[in-house]
Amino acid sequence: VDQGEDGLLSTPESPTPPRRPRHLPDWAKGHILLLPTTLWFAVLLIIPMLIVIEYSLGHRGVINPIRFSWGELNWTNYKDALNPQFLPIFTRSIEYATAATLACIALGFPLAYWIARFSGRFRNVFLVLVIIPFLTSYLIRMYAWQFILQTNGLLNSALGHLGLGDHHQFLNTPFAVILGLTYGFLPFMTLPLYASIERMDVSLVEASYDLGHGKISTFFRVIVPSVSPGLVAGVLLVFIPAVGDFVTPQLLGGVKTTMFGNTVADQFGQGQNWPLGSAMSVLLMGFILIGVFIYLWRVGEDAL
């Protein structure tokens, strides 16, 4: 009954008769410990998700924001979510998130490589320096950029001193939003890359040089494949939160740089079109779940 190796109550040799009733099987012990979380997640994570799916098939109500009946499922919300009014917002979110992810790789990969292999004695210090922004308020970091990028902000006054003009419009541009996303999620790229590079077998790099491969060839054929779990993790950890982000476009963007997160929020706020907002959420969630399953398939769930 008891699995010995893994059980908390393991006495594999001779379970004495009186103690036997306490030896629950592993699955029972596991589920008892999981029970509070299971119940909590059922009520506050899974049921709300099901409600959103249900709403996405409902009608917009007048007094209650939602009318729904199983008799008449309403698929037009999905059509509306992808109509010419909203489709550009969806593609824009993907574009911005992709740009930010690429920028994070460009900045994060060399940084992670340097920390993992060349930073010497102070490696942990540099690692902490990456982690500090990761654990300070995202909102506040975006506010800091709002402060710097505003029209009479520091960047403009610095450019003015250099004689490059001091009235550039930075806020409300795609540049500001992509910069904000890159800044916000850079640690999410750097940390998993660091973990992979640190585990990389350096002798493979040496072997590649010895066998006559050049720098570029070695980089793409040896280094990139051996850090790919970290790269995949980093890409998803940056892309997923970036594509649904709400705070960055809110603070650094404007009407022309609205992203999906803002549009969903709008439907539940001023827009008051809950069914449409729900359909958009379901699409976003579906898109992200595809990413998650790629991750689990590529990296394995032990990486969690």
Next chain:
Amino acid sequence: MSAQRRVKHKSALRPRYLKLHAVLVFAFLFAPIVVLVVFSFNASRGGTTWTGFSTGWYSKLLHDDDVRHAFKNTLQVAIFATVIATIMGTLAAFALTRFRFRGRSAYSTLIFISLVMPEVVMGISMLALFTNVTHTHLSLRTVIFAHITFCIAFVVVVVKARLASFDNRLIEAANDLGATPYQAFVRVVLPLAAPGIAAGAILAFMISLDDVVITFFTSGPGSTTLPLYILGQTRVGVSPKINALSTVVLVFSLLLLGFGGIISWRASKRGAGGVDATTLA
């Protein structure tokens, strides 16, 4: 080892350029934060021209009832959410690392999904639950419920990482020495897992402290938290008062981070593999 290292330096990516890159990226990471903090001491109201040192904005904060109220709310939410999420998350982490059972990997996936779910989606789905299904009045209570939900996963991940390096033989030894399962748990497993649990709790606390999006959807009148207050103010525009408030929040987070760092450093010194921040990612 050192000879090998010298060879590495010659052939691999040039450390010199990498170092320059690293310096620039660190400057990029920290310059905005430094600017924010520096300008919270600016005397002028208008933002970015420096007109002299002043702590005036901080004393304004102290006398602002809205800020004080928001601060109280934030702490209350963070404390409740942390305590409850830590208990549930720790139990779940134990279950997932110490026992093999059917559905275990599906459960890990569920926890992963709660980690990657867009905040907006989590926020609106709970808003729908509270307003249309359970008809719960939006208040601090609903904010706490929401925070517990997203904090659990972080606690699970951190505690699991700590338990993964746990030596099962210690429990067997405790059993062999006549400990009851309960005694073995309380006297052997719990003390060894404690640094992980503490790190998970601190992470949950920090994340609760910073959350803005989910709080935005689940809070009602009177349950404004500090991040919500800051978000509201940024819509009006930039002001040194927000810089000062942000600085206070940053210092608070850094103190927590330092506290968490000390705990995990002491744990790793004891040789049981402390919780590394890379395990979070």
